[in-house]
Amino acid sequence: MTGGARWRAVFGAGLILWLLAPLLPLLVWSVARGWFFPEILPADLTLRAWGRALQGGSDILASLGTTTVIAVAAAALSLALGIPAGRALGLHRFRGRGLVELALLAPVIVPGIAVGLGIHGVFLRLGLTNSLAGVVLVHLVPTLPYVIFVMAGVFANFDTEAEAQARSLGAGRVQVFWHVTLPGIWPGVMVAGLFAFLVSWSQYILTLTIGGGRVVTLPLLLYAQAASGRNDQAGVLAVLSLLPGLVILALTARQLTGRPAALGGGAR
Amino acid sequence: MTRLTIEALRIRHPGAARPALDGLSLEVRSGEMVALLGPSGCGKTTALRIVAGLLAPDSGDVWLDGGSVLRLRPEQRDTVMVFQTGQLFSHMDVAANVGFGLRMRKLPRAEIATRVGEALEQVQLAGLGARRPDQLSGGQRQRVALARALVLRPRLLLLDEPLSSLDAHLRGEMRELIRRLQRDTGITTLVVTHDQEEAAVLGDRVALMLGGALRQFDAPQALWQRPADTDVARFFGGSNFVPGRSDGRVFDSALGPLLLPPGAPIGPGCLTLRPEAVGRGAPDCENGVEARLVECRFQGLLSRAVFDIRGQRIEALLPPAAAQELGQGQLHRIVLPRDALWVLPDADAGPGTTA
Numbered sequence: 001m002t003g004g005a006r007w008r009a010v011f012g013a014g015l016i017l018w019l020l021a022p023l024l025p026l027l028v029w030s031v032a033r034g035w036f037f038p039e040i041l042p043a044d045l046t047l048r049a050w051g052r053a054l055q056g057g058s059d060i061l062a063s064l065g066t067t068t069v070i071a072v073a074a075a076a077l078s079l080a081l082g083i084p085a086g087r088a089l090g091l092h093r094f095r096g097r098g099l100v101e102l103a104l105l106a107p108v109i110v111p112g113i114a115v116g117l118g119i120h121g122v123f124l125r126l127g128l129t130n131s132l133a134g135v136v137l138v139h140l141v142p143t144l145p146y147v148i149f150v151m152a153g154v155f156a157n158f159d160t161e162a163e164a165q166a167r168s169l170g171a172g173r174v175q176v177f178w179h180v181t182l183p184g185i186w187p188g189v190m191v192a193g194l195f196a197f198l199v200s201w202s203q204y205i206l207t208l209t210i211g212g213g214r215v216v217t218l219p220l221l222l223y224a225q226a227a228s229g230r231n232d233q234a235g236v237l238a239v240l241s242l243l244p245g246l247v248i249l250a251l252t253a254r255q256l257t258g259r260p261a262a263l264g265g266g267a268r
Numbered sequence: 269m270t271r272l273t274i275e276a277l278r279i280r281h282p283g284a285a286r287p288a289l290d291g292l293s294l295e296v297r298s299g300e301m302v303a304l305l306g307p308s309g310c311g312k313t314t315a316l317r318i319v320a321g322l323l324a325p326d327s328g329d330v331w332l333d334g335g336s337v338l339r340l341r342p343e344q345r346d347t348v349m350v351f352q353t354g355q356l357f358s359h360m361d362v363a364a365n366v367g368f369g370l371r372m373r374k375l376p377r378a379e380i381a382t383r384v385g386e387a388l389e390q391v392q393l394a395g396l397g398a399r400r401p402d403q404l405s406g407g408q409r410q411r412v413a414l415a416r417a418l419v420l421r422p423r424l425l426l427l428d429e430p431l432s433s434l435d436a437h438l439r440g441e442m443r444e445l446i447r448r449l450q451r452d453t454g455i456t457t458l459v460v461t462h463d464q465e466e467a468a469v470l471g472d473r474v475a476l477m478l479g480g481a482l483r484q485f486d487a488p489q490a491l492w493q494r495p496a497d498t499d500v501a502r503f504f505g506g507s508n509f510v511p512g513r514s515d516g517r518v519f520d521s522a523l524g525p526l527l528l529p530p531g532a533p534i535g536p537g538c539l540t541l542r543p544e545a546v547g548r549g550a551p552d553c554e555n556g557v558e559a560r561l562v563e564c565r566f567q568g569l570l571s572r573a574v575f576d577i578r579g580q581r582i583e584a585l586l587p588p589a590a591a592q593e594l595g596q597g598q599l600h601r602i603v604l605p606r607d608a609l610w611v612l613p614d615a616d617a618g619p620g621t622t623a
Binding site for chain 2: 161162164165166167168169170171172175179180183184
């Protein structure tokens with residue numbers, strides 16, 4: 001190993017520690033039977049919290065399902081809307097383009113609570129409050145801008161001549177999309193979809209305002225348990241919340257960066 | 269077999285001051301290969317895209333045999349365009365690329381495999397079906413693109429600068445291949461190029477476009493030897509233009525009387541001849557004139573000599589050995605061969621009339 005590679009490895013390890021260390025206490029809490037100052041580690045370890053969480057009919061399992069359904073639906077919907085929108089932004093220069101971009105960015109800039117309260121009035125009239133569908137729709141507010149901007153970047157580098165060539169070879173519009181466009185933008189679709197999934201997965205304020213407490217997702221349970229001092233339950237929930245992010249990172253590091261370990265630094 | 273008729277195509281791209289096509293009409297006979305030649309920006313690729321259905325004209329029409337195809341979408345026209353860059357689909361191997369159009373037409377797998385194999389053989393790439401496009405050379409990629417079009421047996425083949433992305437040594441080879449495949453298959457073909465030599469070799473007829481309109485449409489030799497006007501002559505490297513008057517047999521101008529070939533037009537006109545046709549003459553040869561050498565420059569295969577004849581400038585391309593013997597500023601006898609002379613209809617031949 002050369003000197004440069006060694007420093008890279010050290011730096012990489014430091015970075016991983018910096019990012020992961022704050023998460024470790026959560027893992028410890030999830031298996032602790034009480035953990036009091038000045039103990040470095042809890043005296044007694046137990047899997048009771050995990051057992052309760054994962055047994056049939058538990059509220060945690062139910063909310064895990066709800067959260068997954070909402071995140072998948074929000075990601076799919078924001079891709080369905082965001083791919084054509086990103087294409088328009090990425091490929092065409094048109095009057096008012098800057099305004100459109102600003103409007104798209106607005107939900108990211110404006111605090112979620114303001115957005116949520118505003119939309120709540122509208123959704124109330126539409127009968128979308130306290131429902132799964134309403135929560136999925138309101139999650140589009142934060143997910144859609146990510147998808148549109150990722151896809152706009154992808155389309156800015158996309159050669160539409162490939163589509164013209166496919167048309168000339170006898171492919172209809174739908175065939176062109178499936179056989180030429182989608183394979184061409186696939187890495188971008190993956191990134192955008194995963195972004196959308198994770199943003200929806202960790203959404204709290206919007207779920208609370210629109211779901212009205214009836215649609216219970218993991219973040220809602222987590223806040224409730226943390227607020228009521230159930231640190232072992234909160235630890236379990238926190239670890240479960242982290243899982244998709246870590247799994248996705250592990251599964252896609254190779255695809256997204258072109259090498260096996262995105263954070264591996266010198267270790268190749 | 270299909271006849272292509274292009275009728276008065278007109279299109280102006282958004283924001284452009286001048287129309288890209290200004291009333292282009294053209295007919296390609298069944299089984300013929302026509303080269304659409306012109307400088308870059310003359311609208312020839314635009315015309316090709318309109319015929320392919322990838323662009324809609326402001327007005328005009330495109331016919332295949334008896335019927336207008338203007339309302340048909342590109343995938344319904346049964347015309348295939350081969351793009352300048354080849355446009356191979358990088359996520360498919362060679363066989364999948366060639367079979368793309370057949371798959372879109374939902375043909376049985378076995379038939380697709382057979383026809384793909386045949387097409388690859390036609391372009392001398394048999395056995396390379398499993399390669400990926402990035403494992404191919406530029407020439408191979410262009411041949412795959414050609415096979416991908418030919419395998420569909422289209423009514424009309426459209427080639428957009430098929431050789432311009434290739435190295436010089438591959439061009440000749442590819443040119444012959446295109447020529448041979450077009451003859452063998454008899455597919456009516458329109459090929460766009462900015463290269464005169466390419467147009468001459470590929471085209472049964474050459475259509476010269478300048479500034480969005482057709483300027484001359486004829487056999488390749490005719491464009492070089494009997495240009496329609498000074499712009500056409502200039503495009504093909506013509507540099508000698510002498511205003512004067514023809515009586516059908518003799519052309520009278522600052523150069524003195526010169527004998528014309530049979531069939532020359534009568535009236536005021538502009539005499540032209542290609543610089544490579546000018547030669548050194550024996551003392552009393554036909555169409556010989558006394559000329560003062562103004563300038564002589566070596567430029568490779570031939571040297572460019574500029575003569576002055578009573579204020580009229582004549583350029584000649586001479587073999588370097590012959591050019592070296594000429595003394596600067598001295599009088600020499602040069603010959604303007606009768607058969608190389610051509611009279612253009614317009615008398616306005618001053619410099620700067622090129623569009």
